[in-house]
Every structure is written in C-alpha cells, then in structure tokens.
Amino acid sequence: xxxxxxxxxxxxxxxxxxxxxxxxxxxxxxxxxxxxxxxxxxxxxxxxxxxxxxxxxxxxxxxxxxxxxxxxxxxxxxxxxxxxxxxxxxxxxxxxxxxxxxxxxxxxxxxxxxxxxxxxxxxx
Numbered sequence: 001x002x003x004x005x006x007x008x009x010x011x012x013x014x015x016x017x018x019x020x021x022x023x024x025x026x027x028x029x030x031x032x033x034x035x036x037x038x039x040x041x042x043x044x045x046x047x048x049x050x051x052x053x054x055x056x057x058x059x060x061x062x063x064x065x066x067x068x069x070x071x072x073x074x075x076x077x078x079x080x081x082x083x084x085x086x087x088x089x090x091x092x093x094x095x096x097x098x099x100x101x102x103x104x105x106x107x108x109x110x111x112x113x114x115x116x117x118x119x120x121x122x123x124x
Contacts, residue, residue: 018046026050034060039067 021029022045029050033043043066050056073090080087 018042021046021049024049026055027052028055028057030057030059032059033065034062035065041067041069043067 016024026049029046031046033046047056077089080089
C-alpha cells in the first residue's frame with residue numbers, strides 16, 4: 001500500500017464587489033472589466049482604489065463596456081478648448097441636452113459672480 005500526498009500552493013485572498021471597495025486603498029487588485037459593467041463610472045471606481053498602476057491587473061477587459069457620461073465628455077472638451085487647444089476633442093455620441101447636466105452650469109468667473117468668494121474692500 002502506497003500513500004501519495006499532493007499539495008497545492010494557496011495564497012490567502014478575498015474578493016469584494018466594486019461597491020464594497022469604495023473608500024479602500026488597495027495595494028493590488030485583479031479587476032474584471034468584461035461585459036458585465038453595468039453603470040457609468042464603475043470602472044473608474046474600481047481602478048481608482050489601487051494605489052499604483054503596477055498593482056492593477058485587468059482580466060477580460062472589453063473597451064466597449066467603458067461608459068462615460070456625455071456630459072463629462074462635453075465638459076472635458078470645454079476645458080480642452082480653454083486650456084489646451086492643441087489637445088484632440090472627444091467625440092460625443094449622444095446629445096447632452098437630453099439629460100440633466102450640472103457640469104454645464106459651471107461658473108466661469110466665480111470671483112466676479114460670487115461675493116462670498118471675493119468680498120469687496122468695504123466688507124470684512
């Protein structure tokens with residue numbers, strides 16, 4: 001009678017959802033960005049929790065699942081026109097006016113339009 005013993009090297013690990021990892025700072029993460037990304041910004045939340053780029057490992061990455069709000073693209077294009085006219089503009093697939101857009105109501109000159117930010121000389 002012979003007895004054979006086999007061992008498998010195991011590494012202690014755990015898994016969390018993207019929602020559960022919000023607020024965490026992770027050294028390493030294996031992130032699955034396949035076809036199941038269900039909301040705009042979820043990929044950003046997952047990727048931004050890892051401290052370094054070398055700590056990110058992507059599995060089954062599908063670029064078509066990355067969703068960006070068209071309002072965000074519109075605001076990035078506006079800022080690029082103001083501060084980096086040589087940067088390329090992002091193509092906007094949908095019309096931003098059909099959605100609620102808070103980014104388009106950004107005050108261009110906050111000091112002139114908001115007296116709390118720029119008090120007059122007479123007030124203190």
